[in-house]
Amino acid sequence: MFPYLFKIGFFELRIYSLMYIIGLLLTIYFTRKRAEKFGIKPAETENFIIFTFIIALLGARMYYVAFRWDYYGGNPLEMIAIWHGGLAIHGGIIGGFIAALSYCWYKKINPLILGDAMFPFLLLSQGLGRFGNFANGEAHGVPTMTPPDIIFRLKNVFPEFWSSVLSQVGLQDTPRSVSILSEIIKRKGGELIVNFEGKAYYLHEYFPWGISFPSKYRGPAYMDFGTLPVHPTFFYEMILNFIGFALLLYFWKKDKIIGTGMITGGYLILYGVIRGFVTTFRADDLMLGAFRAPHLLSVIMVVVGIGFILNSRRLKGSKTAG
16 A cells, blocks of 8 residues: 555565564564573574574575465576565465574574563564555455455465456456456446356445555555555454464463463464455465465364463473473
8 A cells, every 4th residue: 555654765564574673673572581481592592583584584585485486487687576465475374484493403402482482472573564565565465345255265276266357348368457357247227147156246346444555555356456445464364463463462471381382382273264264255365276375274274273272281281390
């Protein structure tokens, strides 16, 4: 919507970057204080978070490039152009976990202490980052006129549905052309009938809280759907991340929880469920065969998170017995 706060010459302070910088600083500050109580030096905590953050960014980019190899394979220089967009959160989580375990192994630090001390603020940072997505007009949902029957499917049929809609209405897949779809529906009495997979769908505003993006900054949402209102999936996830942060923070304050892996497991379960839900509304999800990659990765996160929770109960029990 408004990607930067100000611009001076070639320099621009982008809201997306600012949100993650704020999140990183908050994570360092609170994790350092909590971990120090358990014998981990502040400098080691800072190095741990910064190292993990850098590798997570690299993992997020590599994951995105791998799933979009059809494009990047023919444009190798674009692989390093992260300012053009293209970071996948699941790749960041995978890269971050590898980096965190490697750092803790090298420094001989219990990774569960740092994980439990850090993860609530990672979820907070992800929530802040979604506001940056809103500013960029990215990580957006499908148009709010998309029928729920199309949205709530494990197999993503939206691309085929959308192509069918444009074909039947006689519109080209360009921002200016797609933008007039709302006017066409109004002229049809507020409802437009289209056919897809042998079924008639009545297009109208199923969800009234969509957000429309202007052409000024030509963000991804505008380039995909013109000025049609789309699901504000960045806000869906932001709100759910903040709720998840509040839940994890409650346990974070309990000394006997830190180091058991309960908060680490809680993060994996919470974010797996959150992302799995939000991805049903997303228009730009990466695909793994016929299915949405975030759905599959979210299931894995939840399963691994349950494993952490079960192990944490065993560790907590041994602490009590000791």
